[in-house]
Amino acid sequence: MSQNKLDEIRKKYQSSLQSKADELEQCWRSAESSFFSENTVATLRGRVHNLGGSAGMYGYDTVAASAKRVESQLSGGPEDSASWRKQVKEDVQQLVTLLRDEATIVS
Amino acid sequence: MSNPTTEQKRKVCLVGDFAVGKTSLTRRFVNNVFSDKYLTTVGVKIDTKVVEVNESQTAKLVVWDIAGESTVTSINENYMKGLAGYLLVADGTRPATIETALHLQQRTEEIFGSLPFVFLLNKNDLETQWAVTDAQEQLLRDKGWKIFLTSAKSGAHVETAFSWLAREVY
Amino acid sequence: MSDASTRQRIPDEAFRHMQRLFIERTHPLYLRFDRDMKLEDWWGDSDYYGFEPLHVGDDADSKVDFLVGVTAQDELELPIVQTPNGQPVSIHVRPEDTGLCVLILDAASEHERQTEIQQKSNEVQLLSKKQQMLMEELKATQIEVDRKRREAEAANRLKSEFISSMSHEFRTPLTSVLGYTEILENTLQNERSQLEKLGAISRGAKHLLSLIENLLDHGRLEDGAIVMQVRPTDLNALLADLRAIFTPLAEKKGLEFSIQTSGLPADRVLLDDMRYRQVLINLVGNAVKFTETGSVVARVHWDNGQLRNEVADTGPGIPEAARERVFLAFQRVNEDQESGAGLGLAISQRIVRIMGGQLVLESSGDEGSEFGFTIDAPIAPDDGDHDPASNREGTVVTASALGHTVLLAEDDDDIAQLVELVLEDAGYRLVRARNGREAVDKALLEKPDLMLMDMNMPVVNGIEAVRELRASGFSSPVIALTASASAAYRESAIAAGCSDYLVKPVDLATLLSTIAEAIADTA
Numbered sequence: 095m096s097q098n099k100l101d102e103i104r105k106k107y108q109s110s111l112q113s114k115a116d117e118l119e120q121c122w123r124s125a126e127s128s129f130f131s132e133n134t135v136a137t138l139r140g141r142v143h144n145l146g147g148s149a150g151m152y153g154y155d156t157v158a159a160s161a162k163r164v165e166s167q168l169s170g171g172p173e174d175s176a177s178w179r180k181q182v183k184e185d186v187q188q189l190v191t192l193l194r195d196e197a198t199i200v201s
Numbered sequence: 202m203s204n205p206t207t208e209q210k211r212k213v214c215l216v217g218d219f220a221v222g223k224t225s226l227t228r229r230f231v232n233n234v235f236s237d238k239y240l241t242t243v244g245v246k247i248d249t250k251v252v253e254v255n256e257s258q259t260a261k262l263v264v265w266d267i268a269g270e271s272t273v274t275s276i277n278e279n280y281m282k283g284l285a286g287y288l289l290v291a292d293g294t295r296p297a298t299i300e301t302a303l304h305l306q307q308r309t310e311e312i313f314g315s316l317p318f319v320f321l322l323n324k325n326d327l328e329t330q331w332a333v334t335d336a337q338e339q340l341l342r343d344k345g346w347k348i349f350l351t352s353a354k355s356g357a358h359v360e361t362a363f364s365w366l367a368r369e370v371y
Numbered sequence: 372m373s374d375a376s377t378r379q380r381i382p383d384e385a386f387r388h389m390q391r392l393f394i395e396r397t398h399p400l401y402l403r404f405d406r407d408m409k410l411e412d413w414w415g416d417s418d419y420y421g422f423e424p425l426h427v428g429d430d431a432d433s434k435v436d437f438l439v440g441v442t443a444q445d446e447l448e449l450p451i452v453q454t455p456n457g458q459p460v461s462i463h464v465r466p467e468d469t470g471l472c473v474l475i476l477d478a479a480s481e482h483e484r485q486t487e488i489q490q491k492s493n494e495v496q497l498l499s500k501k502q503q504m505l506m507e508e509l510k511a512t513q514i515e516v517d518r519k520r521r522e523a524e525a526a527n528r529l530k531s532e533f534i535s536s537m538s539h540e541f542r543t544p545l546t547s548v549l550g551y552t553e554i555l556e557n558t559l560q561n562e563r564s565q566l567e568k569l570g571a572i573s574r575g576a577k578h579l580l581s582l583i584e585n586l587l588d589h590g591r592l593e594d595g596a597i598v599m600q601v602r603p604t605d606l607n608a609l610l611a612d613l614r615a616i617f618t619p620l621a622e623k624k625g626l627e628f629s630i631q632t633s634g635l636p637a638d639r640v641l642l643d644d645m646r647y648r649q650v651l652i653n654l655v656g657n658a659v660k661f662t663e664t665g666s667v668v669a670r671v672h673w674d675n676g677q678l679r680n681e682v683a684d685t686g687p688g689i690p691e692a693a694r695e696r697v698f699l700a701f702q703r704v705n706e707d708q709e710s711g712a713g714l715g716l717a718i719s720q721r722i723v724r725i726m727g728g729q730l731v732l733e734s735s736g737d738e739g740s741e742f743g744f745t746i747d748a749p750i751a752p753d754d755g756d757h758d759p760a761s762n763r764e765g766t767v768v769t770a771s772a773l774g775h776t777v778l779l780a781e782d783d784d785d786i787a788q789l790v791e792l793v794l795e796d797a798g799y800r801l802v803r804a805r806n807g808r809e810a811v812d813k814a815l816l817e818k819p820d821l822m823l824m825d826m827n828m829p830v831v832n833g834i835e836a837v838r839e840l841r842a843s844g845f846s847s848p849v850i851a852l853t854a855s856a857s858a859a860y861r862e863s864a865i866a867a868g869c870s871d872y873l874v875k876p877v878d879l880a881t882l883l884s885t886i887a888e889a890i891a892d893t894a
């Protein structure tokens with residue numbers, strides 16, 4: 095029955111959350127250290143975008159919502175650099191924490 | 202005063218965005234008092250205080266507490282004329298005031314040349330509201346300026362900052 | 372017009388008047404310094420401004436604080452200056468041939484006027500900044516609250532999962548206990564006392580088993596795993612069944628039992644017969660169980676697609692204090708009642724809710740209790756050979772899916788796997804492309820019946836890919852998957868040639884129905 099297969103790919107997705115969190119953190123660091131160069135921000139935005147799509151389909155609504163928020167901020171770009179950076183940083187950290195939390199929930 | 206010329210006078214100015222604590226720092230330095238109430242300064246307030254320049258010598262600082270502005274206006278330029286040094290003041294709970302201070306420093310140097318100055322990051326007692334970003338701190342550190350984290354409320358580093366500038370201008 | 376000419380045209384009389392007024396209002400103090408900045412002369416009220424006594428020859432620096440740093444060549448306008456011992460003044464410094472002239476005027480009223488404006492403006496700015504910070508804090512709190520709620524939900528999910536798994540574990544050994552009891556009963560036909568003991572074991576085991584079934588149901592309903600299986604149902608037959616089940620039980624207790632029907636259609640109606648039956652069994656079963664004398668009546672009334680059900684008994688009634696809690700899980704109505712885990716009504720309530728109704732305790736008192744609920748039960752369309760077993764497993768294999776090929780263009784593997792599984796399960800053949808370029812190539816090669824296209828893809832994005840395909844004559848429906856819910860973006864997707872769009876995250880059931888509709892439209 096397909097329920098088993100469905101469970102299987104759900105599990106697979108869940109077990110990928112940890113590495114997704116790591117990747118995201120890595121992307122953030124390189125964006126930060128390059129003082130938010132255009133392509134590091136674009137890479138980050140791409141990551142977050144994909145995450146927002148897939149998390150929602152696998153039922154991780156909070157992750158999806160958080161990713162959406164980060165994505166829209168990244169699209170806004172650094173106008174008021176200091177406060178923008180602070181906000182995005184907090185939200186990215188939030189997203190990473192959410193991912194790690196979800197990754198550790200046993201089902 | 203029997204012999205006024207023995208006591209050297211120097212003019213120093215406090216510049217910075219509005220409500221960063223210029224008046225409060227001056228009042229703490231000159232009168233050793235503080236008030237939580239905000240009364241904005243219009244124009245300029247002049248105060249004086251005798252400071253020790255070294256073990257054997259004192260001098261009189263004439264402190265110009267200038268109304269907060271985000272740039273050097275022509276009026277403020279008039280107020281600043283004749284200054285020997287200045288205190289740049291920013292509010293650590295409002296990061297935008299740091300940007301203002303950076304700009305004011307640049308303009309002051311353009312107009313009056315390179316003079317001694319000290320950077321005061323004020324309201325250091327408000328730890329929970331402190332909002333200076335790592336990047337900003339790094340930026341300030343990289344400038345190599347004399348920076349004091351002050352609190353007009355607790356008095357922390359206020360005297361030290363003024364004295365440091367006093368020694369620089371004599 | 373020069374100052375001199377103004378002066379000439381004003382009569383002396385008027386000029387003196389002006390002079391007096393000006394002096395009264397502004398308290399002018401005029402100081403003259405020589406080129407070395409020594410005081411030469413002064414005119415006016417120096418006490419008014421709190422100056423120390425002035426002497427000819429005084430150093431400007433030492434006597435007048437605001438002249439520190441000023442030279443005999445400077446020209447300055449200082450609109451408002453305040454010293455600790457005097458009024459706010461305006462100061463006008465002008466170099467003259469002989470030295471420096473300084474005019475000091477009272478600026479108290481100007482100072483007051485400006486202070487009022489500046490104070491307000493600065494305070495407003497500070498307030499709006501503070502407000503902005505508070506909003507940010509609020510946002511952070513919101514995130515924290517969300518997180519907590521999510522944790523709570525996860526804990527609840529774990530609880531349900533635990534209940535289901537434990538119940539499964541219990542069921543297997545119990546079933547074998549029951550089986551062996553039966554075998555023993557058969558072999559021990561004549562041993563009376565042993566038979567009695569076996570009977571007790573058997574009853575106990577059966578009771579345990581029904582408790583476990585309830586727990587399982589509760590767990591399933593809790594995590595939303597139960598999907599209603601609606602099918603054409605013959606209400607008359609179903610109720611006859613029910614009558615057959617309960618009549619002997621009621622008779623045994625000396626109760627009157629009846630099922631009264633009105634308005635039942637001759638045609639079959641659409642509902643989940645298993646679940647409906649379960650609710651009625653639970654309600655009637657409770658009524659029979661708790662009523663010692665009198666009657667139990669079930670009334671079923673059908674009208675225009677609505678099925679109204681009432682179960683009334685002449686039992687002891689539900690204590691006032693317990694009425695609010697009767698539908699909560701693990702609540703028993705009477706503390707002294709021993710049987711049941713208190714799940715029956717909670718489960719019935721959930722089922723009725725899923726069926727679009729609400730189970731209500733209509734009345735309860737000394738004369739007994741009455742429960743009631745109304746659910747949707749429309750007349751089933753007359754399609755004759757409906758096979759009720761075909762969709763009992765949840766996923767639907769639609770006839771239209773069979774043999775149809777869907778091309779999925781999606782760069783994200785996580786999403787692709789999920790969509791692939793669901794579509795293949797529904798009977799579609801699936802082809803996958805990972806970017807816009809590949810999507811165009813595979814579409815032209817495989818000629819799929821439908822295309823699912825992520826709009827945000829590397830190499831060639833979705834919109835360009837669709838444009839290219841349409842230009843090459845590709846005519847199958849293309850459903851855009853977009854992350855953006857903005858109308859403008861969707862419009863441009865449609866303009867490029869998409870037939871429809873779904874906003875991510877896509878609900879899988881919606882995905883299936885959208886695909887089925889799009890394929891049906893082309894047929």
Ligand SMILES: Nc1nc2c(ncn2[C@@H]2O[C@H](COP(=O)(O)OP(=O)(O)OP(=O)(O)O)[C@@H](O)[C@H]2O)c(=O)[nH]1
Binds near residue numbers: 219236
């Ligand atoms: N907690 C705290 N509050 C301070 C400190 N310094 C100043 N304040 C408060 O900040 C507000 C503004 O202080 P002022 O000293 O009037 O600021 P200013 O820079 O002179 O402002 P303008 O004259 O308008 O340019 C007042 O409410 C002060 O009480 C400090 O070190 N700690």
Ligand SMILES: [Mg+2]
Binds near residue numbers: 225241242266267269
């Ligand atoms: Mg002030």
